[in-house]
Amino acid sequence: MSFPLLRVENLSVSFTTYGRTVPVLHGVSLDVPARSQVALVGESGSGKTVTMKAIMGLLRQPPARITSGAIYYDGADLLTMPEKERLKLRGTAMSMVFQDPMSSLNPVFTIADQMATILKYADRRLGRTRSSRDRMQRVYDTLAQVRMRDPERVARAYPIELSGGMRQRVLIAMALLSETDLLIADEPGTALDVTTQAQILKLLKDLVEARGLALLMITHNLGVVRETCNSVYVMQKGVIVEKGETAAIFEAPAHDYTRSLIDAVPRLTGGRRFGTAGVPA
């Protein structure tokens, strides 16, 4: 295989608070080839979001410190390139959908304002011009693409006036507008009902195939991983404990932690009793 679009190599990160230093990533390596969907799964608190923030250059240093490693985008090391170049790559080459949608939406601007701004930047970068009416149309169309039933109402709404899943879809719509080659999505489907989720995953898959998008997806939903991703990385306590092709990992997980994760998935067939008291239900 040729050099992947994104390669994280031996990345270690620690946090220092109140004079105490806690390492959270220990030599993480992962590859995301163009035209692929890669999943990063793992324990809550294991370092998935920190990994993504490091890739996007969004870790505040301090308190964070990257103690080793390299992050290659298209062969160039993001960690050693001049800050100016790096800033240019972010948002033009890669975009991110955050785990917590409220934190990436501005509460005092309407959805339309925020999306139109992103589109303006994308157009400028790609050397396109369009009228403001045309721009609004594109905003509505993109909202419809992420399955908003009434795109015009949503466009005029403020973030607080949308449901959790609608906010999440707005973030996905924004990422689509920026037309980057790499999309990193932190739990993109958790706030969505399964029908809407299926449609959004299909949309992303189409982009991967049609436009050669590379998608790195963090998720706790192993069903989603099994049904959409080519390969999987499993993280525990800041270490990648297992990686491989999706089908192989589900068929024969090599690591105990992976196996325990698969065993813990509640099944649609039912029959699972929660509770430790052992009271027969």
Added chain:
Amino acid sequence: MLELKNLCKAFPIRNAFGRKTGALQAVDNVSMTIAPGDIYGLAGESGSGKSTIARMIMGLETPDSGEILIDGRSIHDRSDGVAHGRRVQMVFQNPGSSLNPRRTVGQSVAVPLDAHGFPRSKRPARVATLLDMVQLPAAFAERYPHELSGGQKQRVAIARALAVEPKLLVLDEPTSALDVSVQAKVMDLLTDLGRQMGLTYLFISHDLSLMRNFAREVSVLYRGGIVESGTSDTVFGHPSHDYTRLLIASVPVISAEEAALRPVIPLIDGELPTPEQLIALRQAADRQA
């Protein structure tokens, strides 16, 4: 325990100039009854009104019409002197914005304790117990929300809601940011507490496999209205409404047995239809018949 009678809530729709031009019926004549000690699941489309119902039960939003009764009394009737927050607590959908960024985890968890006169001297021990219940180390009490992962924040929100041992706990996507093994532990905890303390749960979730195993009663919401209710076994085993069938057919699963259980839905261009398409198909078929 909890009774909702014909609840309605609309929000204004504005035009491009911010002027009100219409109304969106977010909750449309919703009624349901939750028995004491029950675990009641509420599933449904994104934007179908689930969180709005939850916020009305919490008294954070006023219904346009309809009633909310807890133990037979309106939630606005405070004549017995028991604070609403003592009876009902909620875990909000978005842990990131439901925690005060300027409070440490310990302070956040202690807010409901203070509000309900819990002795100050016993507070640190109680906070430590609560954090332990949600699988967080006691040292996390000193941390601020921005120092936590998504799932850690969510667990803090659960600990805070459990602090005063409410009678009714409204859980809006309580485990969406948790990996399945921590999720299983939290569900075990909630189940145990429910049995020990006779808690009643209203459980809102998009994770239908989880709901299937956790909830005893389930209602499915579509565009503000309930389209189907019943025991978990009936709704999942024999869904009768098209929307419910489509929902269950869309659940991502990890085994062939589960896949075999999903209802068969007519495909459009080889894909599952959208809810609108499916409902239109049905209407066309009904017209033909």
